Amino acid sequence: MKKLVIATRSSNLALWQSEYIKALLNEHYPDLEIELKSFATKADKILDVPLAKIGGKGLFTKELEIALLNKEADIAVHSLKDVPVEFEDGFVLAALSKRFDPRDALLSEKYSTIQELPQGAVVGTTSLRRRLEIKLLRPDIVLKDLRGNINTRIAKLKAGEYDAIILAATGVQKLQIEDEVKHFNPIPTSDMIPSMGQATLGIETLDNPELVELLSVIHDKNAEIESTIERDFVRTLEGGCQVPIGVKATIIDENSVEVRAIVGMPDGSEYIQEDLIANINDYKNIGKTLAQTFIDQGAKELLARAEKVAFE
Template sequence: MKKLVIATRGSKLALWQSEHVKAELEKAHPGLEVELSVMMTKGDKILDTPLAKIGGKGLFTKELEEAMLRGEAHIAVHSLKDVPMEFPEGLKLGVITKREDVRDAMLSEKYSCLDELPNGAVVGTTSLRRRMQLLKIRPDLIIKNLRGNVNTRIRKLKEGEFDAIILASAGINRLGLASEVRYFSPISKEIMIPASGQAALGIEIVDNPEVERIVSVLNDSDAIVETMVERAFITVLEGGCQVPIGVNAEVKGDSIQVKAILGLPDGSEIMTESMNGTRTDYLTIGKTLAQKVVDKGAKGLLERAEKMALSEVF
């Protein structure tokens, strides 16, 4: 293969991710031409409605997948946290890259951390997971929906629509935007458990051995172990972005630690669970942890969470 085409969204973060993969592949395979094919997804067009109400994160991948199935592109680069658990026939998850900082972060022009936010502060996020965990520790906060790309969200913060906004640290670091705001404060995983797959890139590919061989150089063994645990947990719970779930696995040498949280979007009812194991347990530990919360009533709690998320409150 002499030419590889990457289907990508047109946002600055999506383009950064695709350009990064392009550069790494061209470095690993001298003589290979890598081209970007930029397109807009439904998720990029509908910016005034929470994702939970319009179909979830798959809205950011569908058009890219259709282009790949038509033979117009070979791969698509996604934030792994936005990649659905199931793939259309003919496509597969080919690569999971090394993770950036997995933590969420608070950005603000006025306040340096969550503790400094005054009573009734307005915080922007569209994530039900972040909303749940914020309201768990600070039920006084006013949480408002925040859609748009990273730059748009920062602009809304700077224009005074919010006292603070919550974004993934990884996106801010990749785009070099920390200096755009007065305070950029990563939030400890003890306070806010990240989303499944957060900070890793997932490269979706056409099911073709040659394409898989070319992109496989970008795989990271620790990231694969961690995110497979997280995605297994989500799969058992059948949880998409319509329900608030946080799960994070961390490899430390030969051990692996997994922490999870789920509950109602308003933070009024929360379930947490954790588990330690060895690296060799990675194919089972996510499912085992999920079964522990299922046995405690997680499925019923998530059904209530979905109804709440689809109500007019959020």
């Protein structure tokens, strides 16, 4: 292969991520010509409606998959947290990047932590999972929808529309814009469990053995272990990308992996949470087994009600 075309969203963060994958590949294949081609996804076009209300799978990925089918691109770079757990026939998740900082972060012009926020503070997030976890930490907080790219969200914060906003720490760090706000503080995963795959990049291709082999040089095994557990957990619960599920697998050492998970209502009125430490060699079963313990406690019914509330 002499040339490789990467399909990417056009946001600054998506372009950074695709440039990052391009650079990794060029380290191994210095003679390979790599081109980035930008596409707008459904989630990029509809900015005045919460993602949960748009509904459906592949809000951030479908248009990139169409580009692959139309031979306009060879691979697509995604934030793994946005990638549905089930792929359409003919597509594969060919490689995963090493994981960056998986934590959520609080951004504010006045307050450094969630605990410091005043009674009734207005916090911006559209994520149902973050809504659930914020309400468990601070039931008094007023939650307000927040859409747009990272720069747009920070601009709304600085304009005084919110006392604080919650974003994925990794996006702010990649763009090196931590200093644009007075307070940028990642939140411990013990306080806020991230979404599946958060801070990992997933590379999607058509099921092409040549491409999969080419991409194998940048595949990270630790990311595979953690993301397999997390995605299996969500898949077994039959939860999509936009329902209130948090799950984080963390490799402790060569023998052990810790998994923390939570599901619940966006207002924090009901939730199920479990933590466990398991044998890392069993990583292909851990997520499914943990999900079954949630199902036994009524998690599927809880998520169905949570989704219904989100669409109202």
